[in-house]
Amino acid sequence: PAAPSLPAGRPAAPGPGGAAPLAELVARDITAWFGQRKVLDRVSLTMPAGGITALIGPSGCGKSTFLRILNRMHELVPSAQLAGEVRLDGEDIYDPAKRLIDARRAIGMVFQKPNPFPAMSIRENVLAGLRLTGTRAPRSVKDDLVESCLTKGGLWQEVKDRLDSPGGGLSGGQQQRLCIARSLAIKPRVLLMDEPCSALDPTSTRVIEETMHELAREVTIVIVTHNMQQAARVSSQCAFFLASHGTPGVIVEHGDTRAMFESPRDERTSDYVNGRF
Numbered sequence: 001p002a003a004p005s006l007p008a009g010r011p012a013a014p015g016p017g018g019a020a021p022l023a024e025l026v027a028r029d030i031t032a033w034f035g036q037r038k039v040l041d042r043v044s045l046t047m048p049a050g051g052i053t054a055l056i057g058p059s060g061c062g063k064s065t066f067l068r069i070l071n072r073m074h075e076l077v078p079s080a081q082l083a084g085e086v087r088l089d090g091e092d093i094y095d096p097a098k099r100l101i102d103a104r105r106a107i108g109m110v111f112q113k114p115n116p117f118p119a120m121s122i123r124e125n126v127l128a129g130l131r132l133t134g135t136r137a138p139r140s141v142k143d144d145l146v147e148s149c150l151t152k153g154g155l156w157q158e159v160k161d162r163l164d165s166p167g168g169g170l171s172g173g174q175q176q177r178l179c180i181a182r183s184l185a186i187k188p189r190v191l192l193m194d195e196p197c198s199a200l201d202p203t204s205t206r207v208i209e210e211t212m213h214e215l216a217r218e219v220t221i222v223i224v225t226h227n228m229q230q231a232a233r234v235s236s237q238c239a240f241f242l243a244s245h246g247t248p249g250v251i252v253e254h255g256d257t258r259a260m261f262e263s264p265r266d267e268r269t270s271d272y273v274n275g276r277f
């Protein structure tokens with residue numbers, strides 16, 4: 001199949017070769033429901049180009065829901081409803097005239113539980129997104145892409161001699177790094193990560209954290225984490241979500257990570273980042 005063409009006015013098409021420019025993601029007045037239940041209430045957040053934004057807060061306050069809204073996964077749940085807007089470099093990702101695949105391709109997602117295609121080779125896992133988006137490239141370009149994505153994912157050295165073995169044979173931490181490499185292969189402009197290290201050993205966690213700063217040079221990152229040290233280590237800005245007593249989730253405080261950890265403005269933020277609830 002021919003590579004799908006992108007609507008006019010878009011930045012460089014993702015795919016082998018050209019690097020896409022860094023993009024800013026802006027969510028404005030996001031309200032979300034599951035059925036009658038409102039789970040987010042007018043949440044606004046700017047995720048700056050090339051920044052690493054950490055979403056923190058207790059379970060159930062809507063962090064994953066917010067993340068899924070950022071790449072239109074929210075609408076996969078039949079009972080889900082949404083108000084507000086999400087703009088990637090000014091373009092409304094929910095514009096009915098835009099194709100869903102373009103939003104998904106521009107905004108990649110890595111989940112808590114690593115989900116490589118287990119029977120597919122490591123190499124084919126990395127290239128899987130190209131197939132899905134109908135992007136064609138010669139073998140040598142694909143080889144380069146596999147190496148560069150696995151390098152960026154911090155996995156190349158460990159797997160370079162067994163690229164044809166199945167992805168499912170890797171350890172959990174390696175599988176997660178393979179998933180990161182797979183996301184990068186279609187050159188997303190934003191990478192969403194929902195507790196990517198929660199299920200991993202400390203060594204893999206450290207490798208992933210180390211790769212993130214490098215990744216932020218080419219992709220805007222949004223990460224949900226329960227690990228406050230991780231948020232402090234990796235993020236440039238932080239947003240603290242809270243849903244108290246059955247009310248919908250809101251952002252209580254957001255801003256520069258260091259400022260938020262050292263001198264939070266809200267007492268609830270202070271309590272949370274210091275482990276008091």
Ligand code: ADP
Pocket residue numbers: 034039057058059060061062063064065066077
């Ligand atoms: P967090 O990631 O902060 O733990 P979630 O975004 O997963 O929070 O959940 C926010 C709220 O939305 C929770 O009360 C949760 O039970 C509810 N919720 C999440 N997903 C669904 C769903 N598919 N259907 C119904 N309710 C959901």
Ligand code: MG
Pocket residue numbers: 063064065194224
């Ligand atoms: Mg969650």
